[in-house]
Amino acid sequence: MASGILVIVEQNDGKVSRIGWEALAAAQEIGAGLQQKISAIVLGKNAAAAAKAVAEAKISQVWFAENTELTNYTPDGFSAAARQVIEKAQPEYVFAGHSYQARDYMPKLATAFGRVFMSDCVGYRLEGGAVVFVRQMFQGKINADFSFTPQSGTPYFVSFQAGAVSSDKLEKGGNAAVADAGANLSEISIRTKVLEIFEGVKGKVDLTKAEVIVSVGRGIKEKDKLPVVEELAKALGAELAASRPVCDDGWLPMDRQIGSSGQTVAPKLYLAVGISGAIQHIVGMKGSRVVVAINKDERAPIFDLADYGVVGDLFEVVPALTAAIKEVKS
Numbered sequence: 001m002a003s004g005i006l007v008i009v010e011q012n013d014g015k016v017s018r019i020g021w022e023a024l025a026a027a028q029e030i031g032a033g034l035q036q037k038i039s040a041i042v043l044g045k046n047a048a049a050a051a052k053a054v055a056e057a058k059i060s061q062v063w064f065a066e067n068t069e070l071t072n073y074t075p076d077g078f079s080a081a082a083r084q085v086i087e088k089a090q091p092e093y094v095f096a097g098h099s100y101q102a103r104d105y106m107p108k109l110a111t112a113f114g115r116v117f118m119s120d121c122v123g124y125r126l127e128g129g130a131v132v133f134v135r136q137m138f139q140g141k142i143n144a145d146f147s148f149t150p151q152s153g154t155p156y157f158v159s160f161q162a163g164a165v166s167s168d169k170l171e172k173g174g175n176a177a178v179a180d181a182g183a184n185l186s187e188i189s190i191r192t193k194v195l196e197i198f199e200g201v202k203g204k205v206d207l208t209k210a211e212v213i214v215s216v217g218r219g220i221k222e223k224d225k226l227p228v229v230e231e232l233a234k235a236l237g238a239e240l241a242a243s244r245p246v247c248d249d250g251w252l253p254m255d256r257q258i259g260s261s262g263q264t265v266a267p268k269l270y271l272a273v274g275i276s277g278a279i280q281h282i283v284g285m286k287g288s289r290v291v292v293a294i295n296k297d298e299r300a301p302i303f304d305l306a307d308y309g310v311v312g313d314l315f316e317v318v319p320a321l322t323a324a325i326k327e328v329k330s
Contacts, residue, residue, distance in 0.1 A: 003036055003037075003090070003091070003092050004031075004036045004037045004038065004039060004060075004089070004090075004091045004092060004093075005027045005030065005031050005034075005036055005037075005038050005039070005091055005092065005093045005094075005095060006038075006039050006040065006041060006085070006086060006089050006091035006093070006094050006095070006155070007020075007023050007024050007027045007038065007039070007040045007041070007059075007094075007095045007096065008023075008040075008041050008043070008082055008094065008095070008096040008102070009021075009023065009024060009040045009041070009042050009050070009054050010023075010096070010097055010099055010101060010102070011042055011043075011044060011046075011047065011050035012044075013044075013045055013046050014045075014046030014047075014049035014050050015050065015053075016042075016050050016053050016054060017097070017099070017209070018162075018167055018208070018209060019097030019098070019099050019160075019162050019208065020054075020097055021167035021170055022097055022160060022162065022163070022164065022165050022166070022167045023095050023096055023097040023159075023160055023165075024038070024040065024054070024057055024059070024170055025165045025166065025167055025168075025169045025170040025171075026095060026124070026160050026164065026165040027059075027093075027095050028057070028058065028059070028169075028170065028171055029165065029169065030093075030124065030126070030131055033126045034126070034129070034131070036092065037059075037060045037061075038058075038059040038060060039059060039060055039061040039062070039063070039089055039091070039176075040054050040057075040059055040061070040062045040063070040176075041062075041063045041064070041065070041081075041082060041085045041181060042054060042062065042063070042064045042065075043064075043065050043066075043070055043078050043081055043082065044065075044066060044070050044071070044073060044078075045066060045070070045071050045072075046066060047064040047065060047066040047070070048064045048066055048178075048180075050064070051063070051064035051178050052178060054176070055174065055175065055176040055177075055178050056172050056173070056174060056175075056176075057170055057171065057172055057174050057176070058171040058172065058173060058174035059174055059176045060176055060177070061089075061176055061177050061179070062176050062177070062178045062179070063085050063089075063178075063179055063180070063181035064178065064179075064180060064181060065081045065085070065180070065181040065183040067081065067183055067185050069081075069185040069188065069190055070183075070185070072194035073101055073194075074190050074191075074192040074194070075104050075105035075108055075192065076188060076189065076190040076191055076192065077185060077188065077190050078101070078105045079105045079106075079108045079109040079112065080183075080185055080188045081181065081183040081185060082094075082105075082109055083109060083112055083113075084181065084182075084183050084184070085181050085183070086109075086113070086155060088181075090155075091155050092155055092156065093131075093155055093156050093157075093158060094109075094155045094156070094157045094158070095158050095159070095160065096158075096159045096160075097159065097160055097162065098119060098120045098121075098159035098160055098161050098162065099162075099208075102159050103119065103120075103159070106119070106157060106159060107119075109157065110157040113154040113155065113157075114154060115151075115154055115155070115156065115157055116148075116157075117157045117158075117159070118133055118135070118146060118148070118156065118157065118158045118159070119135075119158075119159045120135060120136070120159060120160075120161050121133045121134060121135055121146075121158060121159065121160050121161065121164060122134050122135065122136055122143065122160075122161050122164045122287075123143070123164060130147060130148075130150075131147070132145050132146070132147050133145070133146050133147065133158060134146070136283065139260045139279060139280055139283060140260060140279055140280075140282065140283030140286075141279055161264060161287070162208050162264050162265065162266050162287065163264070163265070163266020163287025163288070164287065166266075166289070205239065205253075205255045205256060206263075207239055207241055207255075207256070207258065207263045207265050208263060208264070208265055208266075210238070210239040210265065210267050211267050211268045211269070212236050212237065212238035212239070212267055212268060212269045212270075212271075213238055213239050213240075213241050213258075213265060213267045213269070213270050213271070213285075213288075214229060214232055214233040214236060214238045214239070214240055214241070214271045214273060215240075215241040215242055215243065215258055215270065215271065215272050215273065215275060215285070216229045216240070216241075216242050216243070216246055216252075216273045216274055216275070217242070217243040217245065217246060217272070217273065217274040217275030217276065217281075218243065218245045218246065218274065218275075218276075219273070219274020219275065219276075219295065219296070219314055220246065220251075220273070220274050220314070223249070223250075223251040225315070226251060226252070228314070228315060228318050228319060229273050229274075229314075229318060231318075231319075231322050232271070232273070232318050232321060232322045232325075235322050235325040235326050235329070236269075236271075236325060238269075238271070240252070240256060241256050241257070241258045241263075241265070242256050242257060242258070243257070243258065243259065243275050243278070243281045244257055244259055244261060244262065244280065244281065247262070258281060258284040258285050259280045259281045259283060259284040259285075260279075260280045260281075260283045260284060261280065262284055263284060264283070264284045264285075264287070265284060265285055265287070265288065266285075266287035266288055266289070267288050267289070268288075268289045268290065269288070269289070269290050269292070270285050270288035270290070270291045270292070271292045271293075271294070272285075272291065272292070272293045272294070272295075272302050272306070273294045273314050273318060274294065274295060274314045275293070275295065275300075275302055276295065276297065276300045276301060276302060277293075277300055277301035277302030277303070277304070277305065278301070282301070282302075282305060286305060290307050290308070291305055291306045291307050291308075292306060292307065292308045292309070292310070293305075293306035293308070293309045293310070294309075294310045294312065294314050294317050294318065294321075295309075295310075295311065295314070296311065296312060296313050296314070297311075298311045
């Protein structure tokens, strides 16, 4: 009989990603409510090193697979390795963070078990011994409840949006057993061949990893005024991001865009400068722990979400804030 929750913990060259820790935290919370054990699988290059870090969380078991076929990510390799562990562990649920990798191979993995994939969940609750998952609809305008039709024999597959569960909630102090998954991929057909990692891809900004983000909107008025906000980001040691209009106009690269058509982030601190707060932007940053908004329009929707709001001209407020931060640091 299937039981327990297996988390596919994302890592990169031996280092667990934040979205991987968040998926583990979600599993711990749900597992406590369902009274089920938590286990994990780590895939890819240097997975053994990442597995040792994962074992420090309060879970029961960690498997790793770092076969030659998994040195570079491919949907065929990762789904095949995960499938072998799932067949061995027989979990009731399989969780993952909703990363670019997960959205690529998880549908393939779920289909291999004859299941659907409940993707990009932003929340959950327990009802009658079952889990009700929350997903966003219509570009984040509403939240809707989803649940799986009870079915035995194979697990349910779920991914969680970045920031859906804070990694700070992860319970550590564990001493989980770590073991090689023994994945046999010699007969697996891997149809994707990675020739090289282009510098353009390496240089792309992954805002999901940033702990502090300063984001600028159309209130900046023109590209030549961007240094005002860039100086603030530099003073805070933050990543610079933007709403869609700024990126559409070419003032900042598209990989700096936050929102439904850009990146979804959940930093510890998010400063929204000259951003009105359209729903398309809110969808991408509402998981932020602390939101500070600077806008001259006191009725701007961003203030409904902000923990702290400053009503004023950003060209007066931002330089003053930057100066104050530099003074404190000096």
